[in-house]
Amino acid sequence: MVPNWHNDTTMTTAELPRRPMIWLAHRFVDTMNWAAPLYGRRKIQKITTNELQNLQAKQDYSFVLVDARSEAEIAVSTIPNAIKQTDFWARQKELSGKLVIAYCTVGGRSLLFAQRCADAGFECRNYATGILGWCASGGPLADPDGIPTSQVHTHSRLFDAPTDYERIC
Numbered sequence: 001m002v003p004n005w006h007n008d009t010t011m012t013t014a015e016l017p018r019r020p021m022i023w024l025a026h027r028f029v030d031t032m033n034w035a036a037p038l039y040g041r042r043k044i045q046k047i048t049t050n051e052l053q054n055l056q057a058k059q060d061y062s063f064v065l066v067d068a069r070s071e072a073e074i075a076v077s078t079i080p081n082a083i084k085q086t087d088f089w090a091r092q093k094e095l096s097g098k099l100v101i102a103y104c105t106v107g108g109r110s111l112l113f114a115q116r117c118a119d120a121g122f123e124c125r126n127y128a129t130g131i132l133g134w135c136a137s138g139g140p141l142a143d144p145d146g147i148p149t150s151q152v153h154t155h156s157r158l159f160d161a162p163t164d165y166e167r168i169c
Helices: 020-039 049-057 085-090 108-119 130-136
Strands: 063-067 099-103 124-127 151-153 166-168
Touching: 020 108, 049 130, 063 085, 063 108, 099 108, 099 130, 108 124, 124 130, 130 151
Parallel strands: 063 099, 099 124, 151 166
Antiparallel strands: none
């Protein structure tokens, strides 16, 4: 059974010692989103791993998946079919009308990116569980050439990679 640290539910007390930084990061992102209107930002709805996997399985082209991580992280691996932020902004007219689903490592940078996209008129969702949640669900990763890989950049040594994935940092 996949641990629930990557789901939208609160981590159980038994799991807390295993992944405290991920739990803390998710609570911080939730708080950022809750407080967004106080700072003139938009609240962004989340999308779950199952919802994203279903969209990808249906080959639904009504959305665009955007990787909001750094170039160094993207150089290791991405969720298949994701594009970089720079590519999104370069193609924003072409992508008009599509649902923007943003992700990063644990949801913070993708929330900020989704807020910028919402300000630009896009409908957005934050895949707040991020690439680490994707890995925890057994989701595939691809390197920059599209070749499957099990390496994942965790953004920080404070975050570990789920079982069966190699942490690069």
